[in-house]
Amino acid sequence: DAKTTQPTSMDCAEGRAANLPCNHSTISGNEYVYWYRQIHSQGPQYIIHGLKNNETNEMASLIITEDRKSSTLILPHATLRDTAVYYCIVRGFDRGSTLGRLYFGRGTQLTVWP
């Protein structure tokens, strides 16, 4: 159960901001939203995560709505190297476990064009 819904694909012009949406309407109060990306034939790369506040790091910004039912990953100045599959993941915890499970869906294929 991936727990998230993302568009299958998106395009973005190089140098423009890429805004990738994600719906997670069944998220629980203690579950984090994680974003990873995967370039073909490589392992997923961690981008950012958050609980309820907006977050920013050197790679991207994460905007989470106040009701936490959706979020947006923002790549402020997309480059050709940002072409990848982007996964929005809700990190859940099994009963009695301290290990957060990552439930991967199919993600969004972002294509950045020149």
Add this chain to the structure above:
Amino acid sequence: DGGITQSPKYLFRKEGQNVTLSCEQNLNHDAMYWYRQDPGQGLRLIYYSQIVNDFQKGDIAEGYSVSREKKESFPLTVTSAQKNPTAFYLCASSFTGDQPQHFGDGTRLSIL
């Protein structure tokens, strides 16, 4: 450089053979994970380990086995009981079970 090393990058197996995939990390992470990815799909959890000498089954553990004798190493054995082993296998690690996971570059297993 610290990181996660998976070897080999490509692996071929004959029908009925067991094969072991290597995963080594020098990040001093306690938790390690194995995932399987099929074409066009997301990742599915096979096994995970939060600490040395302890591991738990994930969602698709049947036909696989693991060991965690050292903190740095978490090898995955694909046994002959796994009926559809052709896939891309990814190893990950994290400091603790609730910290971000970092992935290796994967091993692609094919059946001859």
